[in-house]
Amino acid sequence: MALLNILQYPDPRLRTVARPIVEIDARIKTLARDMAETMYAAPGIGLAATQVNVHERLIVVDITEDHSDLRILINPERLEHSPQTKLVQEGCLSVPGMYDEIERPDWVRIRAINLDGQSIEFEAQGLLSVCVQHEMDHLDGRVFVDYLSRLKQSRIQQKLIKAQRQPTDSLEQPTRL
Ligand code: NI
Numbered sequence: 535m536a537l538l539n540i541l542q543y544p545d546p547r548l549r550t551v552a553r554p555i556v557e558i559d560a561r562i563k564t565l566a567r568d569m570a571e572t573m574y575a576a577p578g579i580g581l582a583a584t585q586v587n588v589h590e591r592l593i594v595v596d597i598t599e600d601h602s603d604l605r606i607l608i609n610p611e612r613l614e615h616s617p618q619t620k621l622v623q624e625g626c627l628s629v630p631g632m633y634d635e636i637e638r639p640d641w642v643r644i645r646a647i648n649l650d651g652q653s654i655e656f657e658a659q660g661l662l663s664v665c666v667q668h669e670m671d672h673l674d675g676r677v678f679v680d681y682l683s684r685l686k687q688s689r690i691q692q693k694l695i696k697a698q699r700q701p702t703d704s705l706e707q708p709t710r711l
Contacts, residue, residue: 536568569583578627579595580593580668581669584675593669593673609647617639622661626668632693634679640663642658
């Protein structure tokens with residue numbers, strides 16, 4: 535088990551379109567476990583392989599507080615989505631400290647492959663729906679701030695670039711939500 539380094543926006547590597555996973559080997563299983571550990575430690579409710587600089591179609595999601603519903607989704611696809619949309623406040627481990635409301639379909643039907651190589655399908659609503667759509671966007675090189683106005687995007691970029699330039703204190707890490 536290992537904690538992985540999370541790329542920070544506007545790192546251009548976050549723009550990489552991930553390729554499908556063809557074989558669920560030991561490397562992929564280790565990656566999935568390390569991603570889950572990294573997500574829980576952050577703490578966060580979702581993480582895409584893109585964010586840890588692995589450009590393969592794998593996301594991990596767990597919206598519960600007690601870490602009881604970990605979903606490891608390989609090659610996830612959106613089969614269906616509701617015509618109704620909802621505005622929900624989002625944040626991202628790659629965009630620390632920044633939150634804004636994003637409009638997305640209220641529910642989605644997802645198909646993916648699990649770590650055992652089985653095809654699974656489920657419907658997601660509410661926070662799970664938001665989270666899965668957000669993470670799947672990462673696999674296509676999209677970050678939630680892309681949905682915001684140009685002005686908001688440049689403000690966020692400036693703030694984060696400034697924060698990333700400041701020398702980090704090895705003893706006191708900033709709290710990341
Ligand atoms: Ni994110």
